[in-house]
Amino acid sequence: MFRFENPEYLWLLSVVVLLALIRFVTYFNQKKRLRKFGDPELIRQLMPNVSRWRPLVKFCLLELALTFVILMVARPQQANGISQEKRSGIEVVIAMDISNSMRATDVSPSRLDRAKMMVENLVENFINDKIGLIVFAGDAFVQLPITSDYVSAKMFLSTIDPSMIVNQGTDIAGAIQMATQSFTQQEHVGKAIIVITDGEDHEGGAVEAAKAAHDQGYNVYLLGIGSTNGSPVPDPDTGNYMIDNQGNTVMSRLNEQMCREIAQAGGGAYIHVDNNSSAQRLLDEELDKLEKGETTIYSDYTEQFQYAAAFAILLLIIEICILNRKNPLLKNIKLFKR
Numbered sequence: 575m576f577r578f579e580n581p582e583y584l585w586l587l588s589v590v591v592l593l594a595l596i597r598f599v600t601y602f603n604q605k606k607r608l609r610k611f612g613d614p615e616l617i618r619q620l621m622p623n624v625s626r627w628r629p630l631v632k633f634c635l636l637e638l639a640l641t642f643v644i645l646m647v648a649r650p651q652q653a654n655g656i657s658q659e660k661r662s663g664i665e666v667v668i669a670m671d672i673s674n675s676m677r678a679t680d681v682s683p684s685r686l687d688r689a690k691m692m693v694e695n696l697v698e699n700f701i702n703d704k705i706g707l708i709v710f711a712g713d714a715f716v717q718l719p720i721t722s723d724y725v726s727a728k729m730f731l732s733t734i735d736p737s738m739i740v741n742q743g744t745d746i747a748g749a750i751q752m753a754t755q756s757f758t759q760q761e762h763v764g765k766a767i768i769v770i771t772d773g774e775d776h777e778g779g780a781v782e783a784a785k786a787a788h789d790q791g792y793n794v795y796l797l798g799i800g801s802t803n804g805s806p807v808p809d810p811d812t813g814n815y816m817i818d819n820q821g822n823t824v825m826s827r828l829n830e831q832m833c834r835e836i837a838q839a840g841g842g843a844y845i846h847v848d849n850n851s852s853a854q855r856l857l858d859e860e861l862d863k864l865e866k867g868e869t870t871i872y873s874d875y876t877e878q879f880q881y882a883a884a885f886a887i888l889l890l891i892i893e894i895c896i897l898n899r900k901n902p903l904l905k906n907i908k909l910f911k912r
Contacts, residue, residue, distance in 0.1 A: 579649035586644045590637055597633055628896055635893040642886035650878040663702035664764040664864045665720060667756045668693055669749035671771035672736045673711040674816065675826035678772070680805035681848060688847060689770045689799055690731055695854055697724050697731075706756045709734055712743030714752045737810075746771060746836065747779035750794060754787050764864025766793045767840070768857075770847075772800040773829030780832070784840030794840020795860060799847040800828035 578584065670693070676686040697705060705727050706720035718730045736742075746769060753767045767787060773796075784794040804827040806815040816824040830846065837844040843860050847853040 583648040639889040646882035667706040667753040669708040678805040680801035710749035711739040712741035714749040747783035750783040770797040788841040793842040795842035796833040796837040798833040
């Protein structure tokens with residue numbers, strides 16, 4: 575099996591195409607200016623040592639060299655073989671509410687920080703499972719595509735903050751819909767969507783989205799975080815509590831009824847998150863019920879970037895050896911006359 579360890583760098587290949595377009599436009603404009611200067615055949619006779627094709631050949635060589643450099647940076651790798659080891663696990667996409675109400679401190683140290691601790695503990699218990707991370711407020715976006723790289727998952731988790739999303743609100747339906755598009759195509763493996771929120775759904779449609787997800791084979795679990803009694807929401811800009819348009823302190827309450835309805839429609843379970851560890855235990859028990867899918871594990875990969883580097887160096891050497899002007903020593907050889 576062949577792969578690129580860092581495929582994101584392959585987007586740089588678009589630079590190769592862009593340079594080719596610039597070269598074409600430049601060549602066309604140059605020909606146009608020469609026609610204005612005089613008869614092209616007469617100009618060619620006045621400059622007998624100027625080659626028509628060598629600059630183009632040199633440019634193509636540089637383009638190829640750049641292509642191989644980009645391939646080298648993307649780190650091509652070849653699998654040494656397929657191991658006989660079979661690993662079983664599930665796929666989990668976590669949709670984390672990062673609206674301003676998650677700053678409330680009715681759960682210590684705050685709703686958002688407690689949610690992060692839950693996810694981090696969950697990842698630490700994973701062995702052969704895959705995890706993806708979505709953050710949402712008024713909008714939703716993928717923070718981490720589904721992966722078995724738990725180190726990256728923890729790293730992305732630590733950077734989450736409500737300031738990441740300008741459009742505030744709580745669009746649970748949008749988060750669930752995005753989560754359904756984030757799983758792999760592997761069959762016969764349990765796939766869970768875990769929504770961590772205080773349940774203040776401002777957009778609506780969450781129950782319908784959860785039911786649609788369940789119909790597609792996904793189980794939707796709701797982790798309700800916060801207090802039903804309500805809590806003021808800290809304002810990071812002023813250091814005080816947030817106030818509404820009438821000057822009243824904004825109170826955020828956990829909507830347990832909404833959370834239960836979403837979980838029921840999604841074929842999952844509702845779990846209330848407070849300041850003890852029972853929520854973590856209940857979540858682990860629920861996920862253990864899901865079907866574990868077997869995957870084939872490839873053995874160690876061998877780096878292949880050195881071949882791309884060798885080709886790039888060879889092309890650069892050839893490009894340097896080709897002169898823009900015709901070589902007088904080779905003028906009688908038909909191959910080099912152009």
